[in-house]
Amino acid sequence: MKKILVVLTNYAQYGKRKEATGLWLGEATEFVREVNKAGFDVDYVSPNGGYVPIDPRSIKYASTEDLEMYNSEDFRTFALARSMKANEIKSANYCAIYFTGGHGVMWDFPHNEILHKISLDIFNNEGYLTSVCHGISALLYMKDWNDEWMIKGKHITGFTNSEEILSGKRNRVPFLNENIAKEHGAIFEKKRAYSEYAIQDGQFITGQNPFSPKAVAKILVKNLKKK
Template sequence: MKKILIVLTNTTRYGETTDPTGLWLGEATEFALIMQQAGYQVDYVSPKGGFVPLDPRSMKYTDAEVMAFYETADFQKRALTASLAPDEVNPADYIAIYYAGGHGVMWDFPDNPELQQLAVSIYKNHGYVTSVCHGIAGLLNIKIDGQYLIAGRKVTGFTKAEEVLAGKQSVVPFFNQVAAEKRGANFVKQRAYKEFAVQDGQLITGQNPFSAKAVARLLVKNLKQVS
């Protein structure tokens, strides 16, 4: 059985500010837990490999399940301490790639050609390209045969309204919703901070931090149909 590749950020702060950011913990743990419960092995990669910081705000939105997964030696090591670098990953081993969010990804996901090539290879091998919340930043510049992957496709991610509600509209380098629409995506959304995930072929995307489980459930449903 092929594995699932989870992409995490290495960014520790909002741009040139001193404000800390990083991975939104639940977006990785909730997704990974469902995939493992379904029988799939997960691996973790980041743009630089190695250390993955946590957005400190995300620790306020945990439950017993998230904390139990976070505290495992496996997650502490393979995700947060020694994540893989892109050149250590063989895309042929994976049936799906999942871009977890947290504001940090907006600085190191969009323009990383190595991650983009991993996604292209998985997609062309009939695998799934998935994301949640700010993780859609990793999809923005992926191209298949010269065309944006998300062009003309139904996707979702952290909305402009949600960014304003989060109070980060003045420090983010762009709005994911606006950037996706500029690339021709059909960006769909529901009420702010409501669980929502959408599928368009091999693309599965979730709107906000509360949508990681919905993305995972959709992916498992698809994988079970082809296994």
């Protein structure tokens, strides 16, 4: 059985600001628990490989289950300390790619050509492109073989403008995901701020915010089990 590729950030701060960020823990742990429960294995990758920083705020809001996984030897080793490098990945081994969030991804996901190529290969092999929260930033700038935005005409969701304002980080991020999604022709869907929401449009499955990774996983599993 093919695996699911979980993409994590290497970025530990808001650009050049001396302010910590990184992976939002629950956006990895909640998704992985759900797909593991359904019998699917995952690999962890980051743009540069190796160390993955955790947004310290996400520890504060982590559930007991999140913290158990965070403290497990497997997660500490293969996700946070020794994540695979993007250029080591063989896309044929994966049925889906999942882009986690946390503000760190806003710097190392959007224009990473290697991650884009992996994603396009998985997509062209009838696999799924999935994301949650700020992870949508990885999808915003992807182009297909015809040099068209892949999200054009697609119903997608991600961290909204209002959620960015409520998070207090509006002036920390290099762009707003909702704005770029619309500029690139996507049909951006959203629900009330910080409420669970995930949608599917063909091979795209996206979640709005940190409360949505489990919902993304459930939709993905449902699709994978049909095959």
